[in-house]
Amino acid sequence: MYIDPAAGSLILQVFIAGVLAATASVKSARDSVLRVLRGLFRSRKDK
Amino acid sequence: MIAERVRGSFRDPSGFVFTSDGTLYRQVNRSFADEYDACVSSGLYDDLIARGLLVAHRDVGVGFAAGPDAHTVIEPTPVPFISYPYEWSFGQLRDAALLTLDVQQRALDRGFVLRDASAYNVQHVDGRPLFIDTLSFERHKDGDPWAAYKQFCEHFLVPLALMSARDVRCGRLQREWLDGIPLDLGSALLPRGSWLRPGMLLHVHLHARAMRRYESASVAEVTGGRRIGKQAMLRLVASLRDAVRGLDWRPAGTAWARYASDHDYSDQAMDAKRRLVREYVAAVAPRTVWDLGGNTGTFSRVAREVADSVVCFDADPAAVELNYREVRERKETGLLPLQMDLMNPSPGNGWAHEERLSLESRGPTDLVMALALVHHLAIANNVPLRTLADWLARLGGSLLIEFVPKSDAQVERLLTNRADIFPDYTPEGFERAFDAAWTIEATQRIDDSQRTLYLMRRRDG
Numbered sequence: 001m002y003i004d005p006a007a008g009s010l011i012l013q014v015f016i017a018g019v020l021a022a023t024a025s026v027k028s029a030r031d032s033v034l035r036v037l038r039g040l041f042r043s044r045k046d047k
Numbered sequence: 048m049i050a051e052r053v054r055g056s057f058r059d060p061s062g063f064v065f066t067s068d069g070t071l072y073r074q075v076n077r078s079f080a081d082e083y084d085a086c087v088s089s090g091l092y093d094d095l096i097a098r099g100l101l102v103a104h105r106d107v108g109v110g111f112a113a114g115p116d117a118h119t120v121i122e123p124t125p126v127p128f129i130s131y132p133y134e135w136s137f138g139q140l141r142d143a144a145l146l147t148l149d150v151q152q153r154a155l156d157r158g159f160v161l162r163d164a165s166a167y168n169v170q171h172v173d174g175r176p177l178f179i180d181t182l183s184f185e186r187h188k189d190g191d192p193w194a195a196y197k198q199f200c201e202h203f204l205v206p207l208a209l210m211s212a213r214d215v216r217c218g219r220l221q222r223e224w225l226d227g228i229p230l231d232l233g234s235a236l237l238p239r240g241s242w243l244r245p246g247m248l249l250h251v252h253l254h255a256r257a258m259r260r261y262e263s264a265s266v267a268e269v270t271g272g273r274r275i276g277k278q279a280m281l282r283l284v285a286s287l288r289d290a291v292r293g294l295d296w297r298p299a300g301t302a303w304a305r306y307a308s309d310h311d312y313s314d315q316a317m318d319a320k321r322r323l324v325r326e327y328v329a330a331v332a333p334r335t336v337w338d339l340g341g342n343t344g345t346f347s348r349v350a351r352e353v354a355d356s357v358v359c360f361d362a363d364p365a366a367v368e369l370n371y372r373e374v375r376e377r378k379e380t381g382l383l384p385l386q387m388d389l390m391n392p393s394p395g396n397g398w399a400h401e402e403r404l405s406l407e408s409r410g411p412t413d414l415v416m417a418l419a420l421v422h423h424l425a426i427a428n429n430v431p432l433r434t435l436a437d438w439l440a441r442l443g444g445s446l447l448i449e450f451v452p453k454s455d456a457q458v459e460r461l462l463t464n465r466a467d468i469f470p471d472y473t474p475e476g477f478e479r480a481f482d483a484a485w486t487i488e489a490t491q492r493i494d495d496s497q498r499t500l501y502l503m504r505r506r507d508g
Contacts, residue, residue, distance in 0.1 A: 005192070005194035005195075006197050006258055007261045007262065007263065007264045007265070007266050007269075008197075008254075008257035008258035008259065008261040008262065008264070009192075009196050009197035009254065009257065010192040010194075010196075010266045010270075011264065011266055011269050011270055012253060012257040013192040013193060013196055013275055013283065014270045014273050014274075016249055016283060016286070017275045017276075017279035017282070017283065019249070020279065020283065020286055021282070024282065
């Protein structure tokens with residue numbers, strides 16, 4: 001089927017792409033911090 | 048070979064669907080040759096077909112063309128019964144949405160994208176959604192947004208959100224808005240709490256506002272030339288998937304959803320009815336059966352023991368949903384539950400009344416079953432028995448029908464608060480009314496009940 005893409009919808013996607021990329025970055029950073037903290041906790045426990 | 052173009056197949060310049068000698072074909076036009084060939088050579092079709100996501104097809108060559116400018120013609124595997132989103136239960140629409148996103152993701156993985164995301168590109172076959180529009184794919188131009196994003200939201204996300212968060216009956220709005228429920232309407236009808244759900248906020252509410260604000264804007268100017276990479280596109284698909292998965296609906300509370308376990312039959316009567324239905328269906332040996340008012344599909348399953356394809360129609364969304372869930376859980380094949388109000392069955396709809404077929408024009412079927420249904424149409428809705436007999440004769444060649452007399456508790460309940468204006472609603476009146484269109488081939492009282500089962504054959508059939 002041929003459809004007419006609406007301008008507002010295309011523009012919103014650019015905005016959403018930014019939001020989702022930012023969210024992914026925050027999640028990735030959070031996961032890294034959690035990994036480091038878990039590592040520290042484990043090494044202290046091992047001592 | 049006389050080819051007849053399917054009337055609803057006119058929007059896409061890349062090809063069209065036609066029938067010839069009872070077989071369905073799809074012509075691929077030369078204007079789409081590069082995209083089609085690229086899709087074939089990429090292995091995308093093979094991958095999707097192997098996974099049971101896309102309808103299988105065979106290339107029969109340009110010799111089968113039904114119009115000018117043909118590149119080739121394909122013959123898709125037939126779908127036993129074409130159904131429409133406004134006839135699906137919540138779960139059927141949700142599964143169709145997830146299938147569309149799955150197909151989009153796999154297409155992106157191979158460098159393609161869905162050109163459209165219409166719910167009409169999906170059919171339900173053997174308890175699973177199946178993508179049927181083979182020409183929906185084109186090569187993905189890196190950086191381009193998804194042209195079908197709005198269509199996906201209007202065809203799937205908005206109706207599902209309304210059915211889940213507002214009222215499951217909102218699904219019927221799809222019959223009015225064939226190209227999806229408009230975003231602004233969906234946004235206005237959804238409860239305020241939906242603004243707090245990220246999926247609804249982004250894909251429905253902000254989407255509706257963006258549509259209004261940038262109605263005639265230039266995309267390049269507003270976005271400053273920013274593009275959407277493949278990863279961003281995949282994240283968009285994942286976000287839509289999360290939004291769809293976050294929507295749920297529990298089928299409960301309606302009288303019909305409880306009917307299978309909360310009816311007036313004794314165990315003996317139920318067993319006798321099941322035995323009789325099995326016997327009568329076997330006598331007809333139908334290939335296709337339509338079970339009208341089939342509730343959660345108890346007798347559809349009996350018919351399926353004989354028939355290849357059974358469609359179970361019911362007006363109650365909870366009954367249809369429960370039936371669909373059972374089909375999925377038990378991996379049943381050849382049984383399709385659909386929502387249909389027989390007092391207002393699906394009409395011919397869309398452009399020239401021909402884009403979406405009426406229930407009647409999707410027939411006839413070999414056998415119509417109308418069990419415990421007549422009193423609802425004749426007494427609760429005043430349909431004259433003669434009119435009912437004529438309409439059923441337009442649907443199928445054989446009829447398995449149950450007459451429920453006025454002395455039955457169900458009919459007594461219907462007449463509790465209204466005048467009995469149905470003097471002809473008697474076994475004799477029923478037989479008289481059906482005599483013009485049908486021949487009674489067999490009849491038997493159901494043991495331990497006052498109800499009678501009739502097997503009839505259409506007079507001109």
